[in-house]
Amino acid sequence: MTIAQKIKLSIAQSSMIRKMFEEGALMKKKYGADKVYDFSLGNPNVEPPDKFKKELINIAAKNISMKHGYTPNAGLAETRKAIADKVNKTYGLKLRADHVIVSCGAAGALNVIFKSLLDPKDEVIVPLPYFVEYPFYIDNYGGVVKFVQTQADFSLDIRAIDESINKRTKVILINSPNNPTGKVYSKKNIMELAALLRKKSQEFNKNIYLVSDEPYNEIVYDNIEVPSVLKAYENSIVAYSYSKTLSLPGERVGYIAVNPKISEVNDLISGLILCTRILGFVNAPVLMQRIIVKLQDAAVDVKIYQRKRDLLCEGLTKAGYKFAKPQGAFYLFVKSPIPDDVKFVKMLLKKNILVVPGSGFGGPGYFRIAYCVDDATIINSMKGFEETINDTR
Amino acid sequence: MTIAQKIKLSIAQSSMIRKMFEEGALMKKKYGADKVYDFSLGNPNVEPPDKFKKELINIAAKNISMKHGYTPNAGLAETRKAIADKVNKTYGLKLRADHVIVSCGAAGALNVIFKSLLDPKDEVIVPLPYFVEYPFYIDNYGGVVKFVQTQADFSLDIRAIDESINKRTKVILINSPNNPTGKVYSKKNIMELAALLRKKSQEFNKNIYLVSDEPYNEIVYDNIEVPSVLKAYENSIVAYSYSKTLSLPGERVGYIAVNPKISEVNDLISGLILCTRILGFVNAPVLMQRIIVKLQDAAVDVKIYQRKRDLLCEGLTKAGYKFAKPQGAFYLFVKSPIPDDVKFVKMLLKKNILVVPGSGFGGPGYFRIAYCVDDATIINSMKGFEETINDTR
Numbered sequence: 172m173t174i175a176q177k178i179k180l181s182i183a184q185s186s187m188i189r190k191m192f193e194e195g196a197l198m199k200k201k202y203g204a205d206k207v208y209d210f211s212l213g214n215p216n217v218e219p220p221d222k223f224k225k226e227l228i229n230i231a232a233k234n235i236s237m238k239h240g241y242t243p244n245a246g247l248a249e250t251r252k253a254i255a256d257k258v259n260k261t262y263g264l265k266l267r268a269d270h271v272i273v274s275c276g277a278a279g280a281l282n283v284i285f286k287s288l289l290d291p292k293d294e295v296i297v298p299l300p301y302f303v304e305y306p307f308y309i310d311n312y313g314g315v316v317k318f319v320q321t322q323a324d325f326s327l328d329i330r331a332i333d334e335s336i337n338k339r340t341k342v343i344l345i346n347s348p349n350n351p352t353g354k355v356y357s358k359k360n361i362m363e364l365a366a367l368l369r370k371k372s373q374e375f376n377k378n379i380y381l382v383s384d385e386p387y388n389e390i391v392y393d394n395i396e397v398p399s400v401l402k403a404y405e406n407s408i409v410a411y412s413y414s415k416t417l418s419l420p421g422e423r424v425g426y427i428a429v430n431p432k433i434s435e436v437n438d439l440i441s442g443l444i445l446c447t448r449i450l451g452f453v454n455a456p457v458l459m460q461r462i463i464v465k466l467q468d469a470a471v472d473v474k475i476y477q478r479k480r481d482l483l484c485e486g487l488t489k490a491g492y493k494f495a496k497p498q499g500a501f502y503l504f505v506k507s508p509i510p511d512d513v514k515f516v517k518m519l520l521k522k523n524i525l526v527v528p529g530s531g532f533g534g535p536g537y538f539r540i541a542y543c544v545d546d547a548t549i550i551n552s553m554k555g556f557e558e559t560i561n562d563t564r
Numbered sequence: 565m566t567i568a569q570k571i572k573l574s575i576a577q578s579s580m581i582r583k584m585f586e587e588g589a590l591m592k593k594k595y596g597a598d599k600v601y602d603f604s605l606g607n608p609n610v611e612p613p614d615k616f617k618k619e620l621i622n623i624a625a626k627n628i629s630m631k632h633g634y635t636p637n638a639g640l641a642e643t644r645k646a647i648a649d650k651v652n653k654t655y656g657l658k659l660r661a662d663h664v665i666v667s668c669g670a671a672g673a674l675n676v677i678f679k680s681l682l683d684p685k686d687e688v689i690v691p692l693p694y695f696v697e698y699p700f701y702i703d704n705y706g707g708v709v710k711f712v713q714t715q716a717d718f719s720l721d722i723r724a725i726d727e728s729i730n731k732r733t734k735v736i737l738i739n740s741p742n743n744p745t746g747k748v749y750s751k752k753n754i755m756e757l758a759a760l761l762r763k764k765s766q767e768f769n770k771n772i773y774l775v776s777d778e779p780y781n782e783i784v785y786d787n788i789e790v791p792s793v794l795k796a797y798e799n800s801i802v803a804y805s806y807s808k809t810l811s812l813p814g815e816r817v818g819y820i821a822v823n824p825k826i827s828e829v830n831d832l833i834s835g836l837i838l839c840t841r842i843l844g845f846v847n848a849p850v851l852m853q854r855i856i857v858k859l860q861d862a863a864v865d866v867k868i869y870q871r872k873r874d875l876l877c878e879g880l881t882k883a884g885y886k887f888a889k890p891q892g893a894f895y896l897f898v899k900s901p902i903p904d905d906v907k908f909v910k911m912l913l914k915k916n917i918l919v920v921p922g923s924g925f926g927g928p929g930y931f932r933i934a935y936c937v938d939d940a941t942i943i944n945s946m947k948g949f950e951e952t953i954n955d956t957r
Contacts, residue, residue: 173771173826173827173828173831173832174680174681174828174831174832174835175679175680175681175682175683175705175835176683177683178679178680178835178838178839179831179835181838181842182831182834182835182838185838212634214633214634215633216633219632224624227624228621228624228625230624231617231620231621231623231624232621239612239811239812239813239814239815240607240608240811240813240814241605241607241813241814242814275668275816275844275845275846276844276846278844278845278846279844279845279846280844281844282843282844283844286568286571286704287567287568287571288567288568289568290568290569290570304841304842304844307841307842308842308844311679311842311843312568378566418632418633419632420632420633420634420846421632421633421634421635421847421849421850421851421853422632422849422850422851423668423816423845423846423847423848423849433566434566435566435567438566438567438572438575439566439567441575442567442568442571442572442575445571445574445575445578446571448697448700449574449697449700449701449704450675450704450843450844451668451669451671451672451673451674451675451676451697451701451843451845452668452671452672452816452844452845453668453669453671453672453813453816454814454816455816456814456815456816456849456852457814457815458814458815458851459849460814
């Protein structure tokens with residue numbers, strides 16, 4: 172046995188998203204990129220805001236002395252302060268700079284959070300369908316995933332969550348706006364969850380944490396509001412990423428914001444800092460740390476994604492597909508016209524359309540469309556979507 | 565209990581280096597930065613090569629379209645190829661681009677390697693003294709550290725390593741040029757190690773891997789040669805960082821290079837790619853990936869460090885300190901004039917000199933000086949070093 176047994180197993184069961192992505196690369200070579208409709212990956216195609224480029228040029232030109240040295244593991248003081256100020260301004264909260272840890276994106280943030288919180292066999296509740304990487308992030312630190320069903324519109328099923336909490340429950344992990352559904356949990360839904368977690372924390376005499384993965388926080392449509400979990404529930408931690416709001420997923424920068432009301436909050440902060448160090452992140456890339464100080468009010472133009480969503484929803488509705496219209500993020504979770512989603516995805520593949528089976532997200536009977544693509548890809552794919560659904564009739 | 569028990573314990577025993585660093589920050593506030601001689605941290609003070617700045621400005625200006633998107637988890641094809649080409653050119657090897665994974669520095673690389681290789685209870689041999697983070701990196705994935713003594717000049721003690729290998733041994737982790745000693749293992753020493761590992765791999769009918777942590781690879785003095793482990797031993801893996809060679813430790817970029825001769829090498833590569841993904845690194849920061857393509861032949865001016873080493877060695881020798889003259893990196897591991905190194909470090913602290921006790925590296929009776937500091941810091945600290953050793957007489 173060369174490599175770790177668990178890793179060998181994981182490779183064999185490797186992510187369906189990546190498989191589609193690789194399949195897509197092969198198809199593009201064969202048919203030409205404009206003849207393949209690749210909706211498989213959430214790699215945003217919208218440009219970063221102009222201000223980002225301006226700041227990058229600015230910092231590159233000024234880059235004279237020691238600008239690339241290690242920062243404290245938690246990030247630069249000015250970056251932590253700028254983030255805390257923005258969170259406070261947006262939600263009327265009172266975080267100090269030291270309630271913020273600058274992270275290597277939301278993926279880095281979640282790994283640091285779970286490493287800090289989880290003792291072996293601690294349980295983490297994850298609503299279905301879920302972002303494919305969550306089970307890995309939890310298992311990395313000996314945690315055990317407990318999936319719970321959501322309601323028909325993908326909002327949280329508070330009763331199902333209630334029933335799945337026990338004395339080993341340490342965290343509930345939510346993601347809103349959601350990947351893969353585009354759902355944004357309502358304020359009412361979040362308040363009900365907070366009330367339940369408060370009750371259960373008391374019942375089991377421990378903190379049950381609400382960890383909220385929010386890389387799509389500002390990517391919302393129709394003026395919908397994303398309620399603040401930090402405001403709703405005292406034992407809450409936010410994992411945020413600039414990957415989508417500023418369209419820089421490859422640069423690996425985001426943050427962890429912890430609720431100042433968490434009991435023993437200083438222990439938690441020390442733990443997060445230690446884990447940033449010992450997991451080998453060390454610090455978030457320093458050039459990006461400097462840039463995002465200046466970009467707290469910048470964001471990509473969400474109207475572009477909204478237009479894509481509308482194009483896609485209209486076309487698919489006309490063709491006869493069923494789905495809950497997404498309120499945020501850039502994903503559409505569509506009901507497969509036949510029960511076997513993997514089979515349907517293979518049918519779409521014959522029309523050069525790449526989407527990911529819902530089964531890969533714990534949502535069999537659906538497929539996911541990532542619509543962070545050119546308008547032309549959406550428009551030109553419609554014929555294939557129509558023909559495929561007609562073939563099932 | 566709020567956070568994970570193991571993390572709570574680790575915080576309590578937190579790194580001595582960081583403690584000295586924090587102590588230093590307080591002292592600098594109190595006495596003024598020029599009155600504190602801070603040798604505690606390996607944060608290079610030499611500027612990145614001019615070419616780095618030029619390329620950064622260049623890329624910032626050209627930064628037009630999709631330059632910040634996710635890359636493949638293993639890194640950009642062009643970056644992997646540039647690195648493979650450089651390694652091949654330097655050592656006369658035949659790595660392909662896919663034997664290279666671009667990583668978030670050497671710290672990220674080592675975490676990815678250990679996650680890929682270690683099953684629970686697998687043993688990793690670590691020569692003493694060692695870089696303080698190694699035990700964390702190994703424990704993160706359920707590995708067990710086995711320390712082995714080195715010889716008086718800090719070269720590898722092959723007999724000690726021989727005696728410590730058993731059927732649970734999976735990896736021996738070396739670091740040359742070494743932190744904290746500055747030792748560079750000779751070609752003979754490495755060849756002896758390779759022969760031993762080859763014999764033991766056969767004896768136990770398994771691969772015993774040589775993992776070589778090489779962030780200081782090019783920081784060597786007096787034209788000394790750093791032998792290639794990839795050339796010396798078939799089951800070898802290199803973790804490299806641009807942090808020191810290009811003076812960009814905060815930007816988090818490095819690589820993993822695997823020996824093409826490893827049996828089941830494709831499994832290992834798949835494992836490394838998967839672990840880059842699931843540990844939340846996702847990909848090395850893309851802007852840096854693009855820049856280092858162009859900087860394969862650039863390096864900081866090592867003469868600057870050599871001058872600092874010589875200044876320091878002359879001064880300390882004159883004062884009566886004993887040490888093995890470092891051949892590389894920017895650390896000096898000095899024999900404590902009294903057996904209790906922690907006590908001696910506290911004596912130096914009274915002269916506003918910050919160094920780290922050897923105990924923190926598993927080398928009691930020594931202390932570490934990181935001499936990547938201004939020449940003035942070295943020169944002005946000498947009085948304090950002299951007075952302190954005289955106080956012990």
